[in-house]
Amino acid sequence: DQQVKQNSPSLSVQEGRISILNCDYTNSMFDYFLWYKKYPAEGPTFLISISSIKDKNEDGRFTVFLNKSAKHLSLHIVPSQPGDSAVYFCAAIVGGGADGLTFGKGTHLIIQP
């Protein structure tokens, strides 16, 4: 039973355009959401997070949107750059809880020149 789903295994976007990565979750107890970026043979790097009390959080080129009623979040990257090519993981947790993060399977973002 996958509680965090990333339904697009890959996404190709032209350099300079907007990249939109999507994530759905089923567990209504989750109230803190995170995005990680991962290069091959490296550990995941924390990008941005959002609490369920907000519907948007922005940090530079990265913006995360949360739609609690739809149990959906998205990561927007604008403008997309070649260095953004990586696998992006969505993760969720019950904030302050003792559980580990629950991850989606990831979306491989490819930025084309």
Next chain:
Amino acid sequence: NAGVMQNPRHLVRRRGQEARLRCSPMKGHSHVYWYRQLPEEGLKFMVYLQKENIIDESGMPKERFSAEFPKEGPSILRIQQVVRGDSAAYFCASSPLVGYEQYFGPGTRLTVT
């Protein structure tokens, strides 16, 4: 401020041998988490530890796997009598606060031959 350190980066073991994976959290972080990533999968939570205590081991197989985080020294994930199915990337993460952002190490890639 050094990040999360893991060693070894690569570990090859024959079936039936023991594997010991080490993790040193970021300075000032007292919460340590272990995750496993199988090929083409997301990261799966295994265990959450604080100094000298296992807080949540709900994701860890009941047999052959154990973890510790002693008062002094790194956290250790120990796999006894390894089998081919244990081949995976094992990531350690640490956080200053429970239930929020976690910061990952580079991982240990275990290959069982």
